Each structure stands twice: as structure tokens, then as C-alpha cells.
Amino acid sequence: MGRSSKDKRDIYYRLAKEEGWRARSAFKLLQLDEEFCLFKGVQRAVDLCAAPGSWSQVLSRKLKKDDEKGTDVKIVAVDLQAMAPLPGVTQIQGDITKLSTAHEIIRHFEGHPADLVVCDGAPDVTGLHDVDEYIQAQLLLAALNITTHVLKTGGTFVAKIFRGKDITLLYSQLKIFFPSVTCAKPRSSRNSSIEAFVVCQGYSPPEGYVPNMSNPLLDHSYDVDFNQLEGPNRVIVPFLACGDLSAYDSDMTYPLQLDPNKAYQYLPPTQPPISPPYQQACHLRKNNLLSKEGLTSSCADEPKPSTKPPTSLKVPVEEVPSHQKEDVEDAH
Amino acid sequence: METILLAGPVTALEFVGEDILLSGEGPYLTVNQLDSPACHVSRRVLARHHIHGIRLAPQQVLAPVKTELAVFGGKELQVLELRSYQEERSVLQDLSPLRELKDWIWDVCWLKHFLPNTSTCQGLLAVALAHNSVLLIDPVAGREIQEVHCEEKCILYSALFVGHEWDHLVLVSGTVFNQLILWRPGNCGLKNEEGRARAEKRIEGHHGVIFGLAYQSDCGFLASASDDRSVRLWKVGDLTVDETFWKPSIESCYQPMCLHILYGHQARVWAIRFLADKLLSIGEDGACLLWDCHHGKVLQKLEGHRGKGIRALAVRQALEGVHWVATGGADGGIRQWRIDREEKDHVEVETKDKWLIRLQFDGHGSPKIVRLADRGRQMLVMTDMGSIYSSILGAPGEVNSWQLLTEDPDFQSYSILELSSNLDMSGASHMQAEYCAVGSICGRVKVFSLSHPDVVEELKKAKGKIHNLCWGPCLDHSRMLFVSASDGQVYCWQVLDTLKNTPLKVFQCGILLLPSCRQRWLTGVRYLPERNMWVCGDRRGSVLLYNDMRNDAVLGTFEAISFLFGLHGKQGVTSVEVWDGQVYSSGRDGCFRILSVRDMPEGGPIFEVLRVLRLGPSMEWIERLLFQAPGLEWGKGPLVMGFHSTDFILWDFVAKETLLTVPCGGGHRSWTYSCSMASGSLVQDSFAYIKQGAVYMYHGTRFNPGSSHQAVTKAGLHGSKITCLCHLGCVAAAGEAVDILVTSSEDTTISVLSLQPSRGQISPLASLTDHISSVRALAKIHPGKTVPANQHPETLSSLFVSAGGRAELHSYRVTIGWDGRRKALTCQVVHLAMHRLDEHWDRKKNRHKTIKMDPETRYMCLAVVEAGDCKGDGVIVVAACSDGAVRAFSLQEEQRRLVLLWESFYHQRCVLCVAVFSQCWDTHCRQMFLCSGATDGNIAIWDISESATKEENEDSSAPQWLTPSLLVSAHQCGVNCLDVGETEVPGQYLVLSGSDDNSLHVCLVDISNRMAPLQLLRTFSVVSAHAAPITGARWLTPHFLVSASVDQRVVLWSVREASLSWQEACLSHVADVSSLEIWQKEDGDKTVLSVCGQGLQVLQLGSILQDISCLKS
């Protein structure tokens, strides 16, 4: 497949490159903001699971615009992966589920709580849906736990969520801390993807709640008495599709030439990933250096003959995966 | 709702003794009895989680097997006892109530001794939880004794216990932050000020998340598998005994020695296990690698699972003999692999039973042609000096001196040689005489019998060079020899079987004429007894049919009665085969085809391709198909011989696995293969080829695929997500109704499956591989209502269409029958037609005026409706397309054509689903309606009746009459599914839709007034019907419907007076649900539901007719 085929399949991927965003995810935050005015009055924000950094880009453009001088603006971005620097954004490289990372974040907001916490965390998908959903829930809960330490009362928490089999358990937990919880799906997030975002507004922890970082918040269990597992009594929060209907459709295949007056031009990704985990393996694979099984023959030293059959015609085409890989892929 | 069947990724495997393999699929634990497969037992042991691990208690009784098991997955843990007796069903009994812990479980360990002052602790379990803590529990008493946290609190991706004594127990945890953390929850471990266990040792080196861990105490090896696609092997010593490892080291960061970094997988590595001093790893690439831990080399690559990866791995380490490895795939399949002990030094050249060697050759000239005769025991070599040598093969690589058979200067530098038994593995050939024919550049052909090489018969000289020689099968004590000479003339000779009679008797028959082209010679020929005709393949890639020429006394010229020119492309046909009444052809285009001969109403019989089968990336160049071979069970073929890159490959088409790979360097001018039964269940392969003037020979034994220890314990379904499932109907198989289903998948294939509800078994009947991209949608053509509903038909014939990525559409007819003699279902698939948008565009005349068709367009959904008023077999197929179009095609089965009728870009957004319904007013008039739903939540309803009358023409743009009658803004975003139900009022229909916004919506429409446009009477909906996108919704009756969602709930709703009410729900174990299918059980009033996604689940719904009466009262 040519390099442009991804441009055809994914309009937001192409737009992100054109507009200089590091990932197509930027549009998701922008569209959430259109609906919820997330950035109104916000000066201090935390961006959890931020790499490669498109949400931090959005935050820094939006918050600085509101505050002319930009002096009181503070953005802390955290991710496992290294991230190319962004002006005005403080970066922490670490695991958000880890106590020490949490402490480091909290230290930045002591005395001056944050107005907004966003988390776009997606686990390294294993393809085993139950594991992926569980780990994604743990990322959200780790983010929530950090939030309880740094968010001002009345503040907003936005986090990615997988709409899987146990999503209602997360809703019930979020409802403890926020009176208003909405499940929102920006139009730039694919219809086929199980991701959505919870927008939690008006932070008000239960009375007497003491934030505690040393024990993780664990996800709830179904209430057996209520027959919540298979019964009708699950906590389902309102759903809202956000973004203008006239916006591009992320599921639609667009022709390469969108504007009849402007020829299509392939653009490289804005920010290629910094030392991804698979770097070495890819290098070895490209150079045919991966270990192979060998029935070593006595003629192993002979040169390969030139009579090679033609290469196969049918190569299974890798399609857009149905779940969360899209954002991770952006960077690649 | 009751589950009849669940098929999904196999996420846990464990051997018990020699004959039992436990497997976990969803929450179900299956006891596979390897010696008596019919006795397998399956039971649900967890409630809502998938099984991720099975741990056997250290104390076991092996005969009869009595073992305690701890089975866990997600947050659930269950302890059971397994008892099994030979050839009887095993018994699984709960020893504890099911426990749900507060956190995810990564590992469980049976403990031997607890605190020294308490008596014993038999039956206590240590449980490793996902936030790096260890829980000590008494599962039977249901008591949590103690929880120990590690000071390093973080989320883990893997954890592994080492040891069985609490005091010395070690936990190795794999973090997201690329580290292994080693700590001790028991008394020996160090604690910090808060009483948490110290993270005593950290091992660093990986560049990604740690997915898998393994430990080998004898060698003191620890291994870790990671997102970085590597496996690392660390020397740590005995962690539970050796205190030196735990000594606080002087250097701040103690690093154990990394022995090897093993890169071998093409993608991420999920899990690892030690097998003695070797290591096995499984990964996303679907491969299982066996590593030599000492040299860090791959010893063996075990491949066979379909698609995306292997999920489970178990080993059975034998003290002597062979080891066994079991792998469980994301495809739901289970395979077993034999690991030969001898292969330990596989890296060294020759083992006792496997070698590849250059043979000594001291004859006159340089070898040009090699052939194996006498089932691999004799070798014939022809040299460039025109000499033919023979040798009886002995021990490895040993040739018992080359014996010169004949020599002729006319056959120097150019010659053709063929044996009558070449590649005939049926075992029949050794009953007959084996002949050898040789041809020369000047048209000479000599024939002799191998048993009397001195008696040579020379045929009448042919015109020009002999291009090729082909032997036909043995018929009525004679064989046909086909001599391809110049100008496409093939001289046919009959050679009488003369075991005793010498000299040979040969008669000339007719001359076949090949179609004119540059390379005109025959490459394969077979006899078709049903028609008394001959099937041929030629170098130009054509497949041809000739009348029988044997009794032709006048030596006439025969032209092909029917032929498919260039069918296999310019690289040519490599073989033709006739098997079980069907014709097969293979070629260097990487395909083999199934053909049939059909009588045309006018004109004679013609060839017709029923199906094309591609082996995909596993074989680029197919040489031969073997339907009969030693060890191959009848009907379990074919085995496919061919070349891939630089290897010769023997591939088992049904089991989808490579049986033999010989690194011979690539496709050779001269090669030969033979196999025979060795001892027991072993098959012996011989493969010889010529490379750079030398003869090479491979010889080896392999396990017979059909032997008692089957390689395929359970066949897999699809390698990735199942996108659609369609019930085709039922057939009676030995008196029992068997359901026939088709599934489509992102793995680009379609499967035809049989479902035996009584046995809870699903088995693949055929796999269709015509799509080049992910297949997303299926739709079956309902037979017209005129066909009488036949209870339990003996055969089922069904027409369906499939569509997917790359704007591709295919249609098939499948015929399923029951073969009482062989006690098996038969399945014939005819690939009727295909349509690709880009090809359609390429054919267009005025294409410069239009924008180029985008081949990236995906077809998202299909609906079909019979256009038939009384005008024949026309079927209209409607597709929802990702480029914003709704397209309609006409399918003509007789002409085997799919034609684009029209397209409308009305929606301007990705169209996600379509549904059709029709109203018959009288025999001549039928009104057809289409509903289409897009990503903006809108549903359009169209009258498409005029499609049936639309002429096929160049212009496919939306015709005048094509505008929606109605547009309903039903949802906030994507409409994922649509279904139209009838009501009790004629002309009123219920349009049901389910959406990405979690809601269900119903519109009641009225079309009873034919003159007036369609009318919307009412709409109603349920906003939060599910907690996640709804991907399936179907009407059961006008008063009941079911919905399915990616929240994994299947919900039954009742409809009363414009409202929906929740009736009942069931948690499904299939993740990423993509569609819902319903059908009525043949016997009685039971309704069956099926959801598919990452696997498939079939549920049975009780009689709802009763419920209706309840509701009404």
C-alpha cells in the first residue's frame, strides 16, 4: 500500500498533518471543547498520557490565547514515552499509575490547584479485549486519583474511556466525585472505535474525602443484590455526540484531492515518534536479521540461485483496526 | 437465554498427565481427552471473566487422574477438582465458591508450606494482583489471610511466582515502564517503614511493556517477553534458595547477566514457557518459536494458527521420548506440536532422521534431470551427455554406485525425461510397471520400462523439438503418453502394460492441438471418466478439454472442445487433477482452481471455474496437488506442493499448516518428490533437485497429520474479528438438523461452518479466500416464498453475497449435502461473480470526465432483495459505502455477473448500514424499499422499485426517480444496524435501528397507499438502551426484538403501544460484538440468536410465543 492510502482512509490524519498537529487526537479535544467550553477560564491544566503531544499543543494554543501574556498559564504533560519539547509545557516522563510519578505531578500544583485535568491514556493494546479494557480503566482511575489531589473544586476532568462491558462501573465511580458526567464522542473519533470521552464537570468530592495516593483507586464491582450484571439497573450516563455535523466524517473515505483548486500533496507526519519500543526489532526485520529456524544444509555456503518465483499477488491488506490503535498509529 | 455454543480466543492451556489438555475459552473450561476426543467435557467455571490461567496443585494422582486446579481470569478465581478415567468423560467438581477479588489476577500459585508454626498449608493459594500486591488466601474456606503490597505501586502487565513456599516465595512483576521488579511477599522479604515489601531487585533492558515471564529453576534462567518484540534471557540462579541474588549489592543497581536478547518474532511477544533447557515464545505474528537457550538460536518455528496471534501456550515435558507443546490461537484453534528430542542439535547438519545433502555423482556428464522412482528408493539422473543413470538409495546420503541405463549422443545438452509414476503418491503405481520416456531436441522419443531398461522402444519421430512429455493415468492396462512437439501439436501414444511382455507395445492415437501462443506445450493431463474426456493444462496457463483420442484409428487432429485461455497467467499451469468428480488446476500464479464441465443448452460442454483458491503469502508458486498420499485420510486433502521464496514447501490445505520445508534455493528446473509411510505414524519424505550441476537430496520423517495425536486438536475459525454472521439454513445429517452458517472476517476470509447444536460443536466446511481486503458484510438471498418450506432437507443450496474493503463484492452459491457413506457433510462452493469498483471504473469510456473511483472505499453493509416479479432470477444487491454512496447492483446467477445499476451520494457521509423490504401487490407488481443509515444518525427510506427495470448502461449516476421518500433523524451519530419488521397491519412496517449513541429507535411507516408516498406514522426510542454502541438489533415478532451491543449485553425488549420495555438480558462473552443474527429452530418454536465479534456465541431463547400471550393478558 502506498503511503497516501492512510491519507485517503483517514481524513483527520491528513488534516492533522496539514495543520501541524502531532496527532489526529487534537481534533477530538477541539471538538469536545466546542460542546463543553472546556477551556473557559482555565489557566492551569494537566495533560496525562500526553505523547506525542497534540493535546498539549491544543492546550497551549487555547490557554495562551485567553491569557494575553500567558504568564499564569501552566501546563504539565505526562507520558511514559519521551515527547519532543513544547514551549511553555512542563514535561514529566513516567507511568501515571506509579506512585512516584503521581507525587511529582502533585508537587507542581501544591497551593495552586489545577482548573482542568485531561487524560487521553490508551494502553498498549494486547488485542485481548478484557485485558485492554481493564488496563484502560486503571489508567482512568489513576488519572482520577491524581485529579483528586490537584483539581480545584468545581474543576473539570476529561478522560478517554473504552465503551466495553464494564463501563458502567466506571460511571458509578465518577459520579461519586462529579455531579455531572457525560459520555461524549467527538465526530473525529471513528464510529467503529470503542473509545469515547467522559466529561466530568463540577468537581465536588464526597464530604470528608481525603485524597490518598498510596493506594490505587480500584474499580467497582457489580452489586449482586441489584442484579447489575445482567439486570436493567446499570448506571448509564447521558451520551453526547460532539462536533459540528458539517465537520469531516472520520469514517468516510475521501478522495485525495479535496479542493479542486489544490493538488494533493503527501505530507510527512508532524512529529515522528521518539525511540518507540519496536525500533530495534524493526531495524533487524528490515535487514533480515531476525533469528530464523535453520535446517542447515551442507550446501549452506552456496550462493542463492536467481530462479526465484514471483512474489505473491495477494498481500492481506491491513485495515483500520476497530479499536483504539488509531491514535498510537498516528505517530508512526 | 441459554448459551449453546461459544467460540473465541483460547486464552489458557494446561496439560494434565499424558492424555488431558485443559483449555480456557471465555469463562468455559474444556477438558480435551486426547486419546478419546469424543469424551471432551466443557463447563463454565467463571462468571463474567475469560479464563487466563489454570494452575495445577503440586500433588496429583495420575491414574486415574485426580487433580486440584485453580482457574482464574480477570478478578475471578475458582478451585476445582478434575477426575478422569480412561475413555470416559472427566468430571469437574467445584471445591470452592467462585471468588471475585478486588483486583485483576495475573498469577496464582499453590503453596506447600505456610508459616513454620502452623501445621500445614496444603491448599493455600498466593495470588498476584495487578497493582503489585500479593494476596494469601484459603480458597476452600473462602478466607483472605493476608495481603502484602510492594512499595512500588504501579499497574502490572504480567506477574510470575517463583517457588512454592510462602517464606521464600518470589514475585517477578512486569511493569509498563519496561522493568522487571523482583520482590518477596513472605517473611524473607525486606520491608520498608510503612510495612510494604521492598522492590528488592529491578531488571532493566527492555524497551517496552513486559507481557510475559517464565522461570527455569534447574538452569536458574529467567525470561521476559516484551512489546519491544524481544525475549530476554537472564541468568538469576535459584531465586528461592540462593540468597546471594538477594544480597543488597554494593553497586546501587544490580543487574543480573542478560544471556541473550532473542529477536525472532515479527511482532509483539505475548508469552513464554521453558521446556527443559529450551524456551518457547508465542506472539502476535501467529508463530511459536522454540529457542535454544545456550546459543540463542531459533530451533523450530511452529506455525499454523490463523491471523493475529497465539494466545496460550502449554508444554508437556516428557522424561523420555518426545515433548509436546500446545498452542491456543486468537482464532479459537488449539494445536499440538511434537518436539523431538533429537532435534536439540538441529543446527548441526545431519540428524539421524533428517538430512539434506549433496549426492556424489560420478557418471558421464553433468546432471540435468532428476527423478525418484519406486517410492523414493530409486533415483534416476539424466546428464547433459545424454546418459541416464540409476541408483538404489541406501542410508543417509549414500548412493549405491550409479548404474548407466542408456546413453545416446542425440540426447546431449537438451533432453526431456519423465517417469510414468512421477509425483503419483497414491500407492497404486507400484502395482504397475514404471515407464520412463525421454525426448530429444530433434523429435526423438524413447520409452522403456524401469524393470527392463535394456528393452527400449522408439516412437515415430515427431516434428521439431520435444518440448515436454506427460504421462496420463493407467487405464485398462494401458497408459497414455503425451508428447508435446512443435507448433502446439501433442502426439498421443498408448503404451500397453506389459509386465512380462517385452518388447513394449505402443500405438499412436490422435494429435491434440493447443491454442496458438508462444509457449505451446502441455504441462499436465488427466482423464475425466464421467465424460470420457481429457483435461489438460498448458504452459501458457490455459486449461483445456479434449475428446477421448484413444480409439482414434485415423490419427486425426483434436481441437479443444472447451478451454479457458491463460487461466493461470503467463507463468503457466503446473498440473491438472481429477478428484472426486471435480477438476483441479494449479499454477505459478499461486492459485489453484476448482472447475467443472457444464453442458450448454446450445453447443457442447464447457469448462467453468467454480472457485479460485489462493494460498496467500504462504506459497507463491504451486506445483502440484496431492489428494492421495501416505498417511493422508480420504477427503482430508489436498496437500499442496510448491515453492515459496527459496524453499520447497508441502502444505496441508485443510489443517493450514506446513508439513515440510526444504531450503533448496527456489523453484528449480528439475526436482522430484516422493513420500512413503515409515514406521507407526511417521511419514518419510524424499525430495531431490539439481542445483548448479549437482544432485541434492533431502530425506526426513515427519509426523503424519492424521495420526492419533492430532496436530489440530480444535480447528480455528477466523484469525481476527468476525464482522458478520449469516444463517443459511439447515440440513439433515444422520437424522439431526445441522445449521449452516457463513461468517466473514477482518482476516479477509469467509467461512462456511456447520453448527451441531446438540453437541455444541462448530466446524469449518470451507474457507473462501477471494477477498483481498477485510470482509465486512454478508447477505443471503432468501429463497422466494414460492419454495415450499421443507423440513429437514437433505441438501441445502444457498446464494449469498459478501462485501468489504477495496470496494469489492463477491457472490457465491453453496450446496451442502450429507454423504451417508462417509458420514460427513459435503460442501460445494461456486464463486459466481465479483465486482470491483476500480475495475468498473477502468472499463468506463468517459472516465476522464469523472473523478477516479477510489479503491480505498469500504463496503460497510449489504442488503439483498429479489427483483423477481415474474422476470426470472434477478436479484438486487444494495451496499452501504464508506465514500458516502449507496450503490445497487444486479446479480444474475445464470450469467455469473454482478453489474452496478446506480449509485447515490445523497448521504454525503459514510453510509453504515442498509436494509430492504418489499411489498407484493399482485403477481406482477412488487414494490421495493430501501433504508439506509449514515454516521450522522440519519435514516433515509427510498422506493427503489424501478431498479428492477433499470437497464444496465454506462451511466451509474443516480437516476431521476432516486430520491428518498423520507428522512428520519433518528440518532445523534452513526446508525450501526437496521432491521425492518412486518406488523399485523398489511402495508405497515417497523424500521428498527441501533446506534453508536447507545440508543434504539423505531419508526412505523405506512406504504399501503400505492399512489401516495410512504408515510411516517410514529417514532419512538430508548435513549440509553445499552451502555455502549449498539451493533445489532433484530425483530423477533412485531412485539419483540433483541439488541446486542459492544457492552456485551444481549437484551430482549417488548414493544407495546409505541414504547419499548426491557424484558431480559444476558452477558455475552464475545468482545467487540459486530453483528447479531437470529433464526428459528427447525423443530419447534425456539429462537436462536448469535452474536459475533472476537469469536461467536450462539444463544437459545425460550418460546416467546408464550410470553406474547402473557403480555396480552
Ligand SMILES: C[S@@+](CC[C@H](N)C(=O)[O-])C[C@H]1O[C@@H](n2cnc3c(N)ncnc32)[C@H](O)[C@@H]1O
Ligand atoms: C492516544 S496516546 C495520547 C495522544 C495525545 N493525547 C496526543 O494528543 O498527542 C496515549 C498515550 O498514553 C500513554 N500511556 C499509556 N499508559 C500510560 C501510563 N501508564 N502512564 C503514562 N502514559 C501512559 C502512551 O504512552 C500514549 O502515548
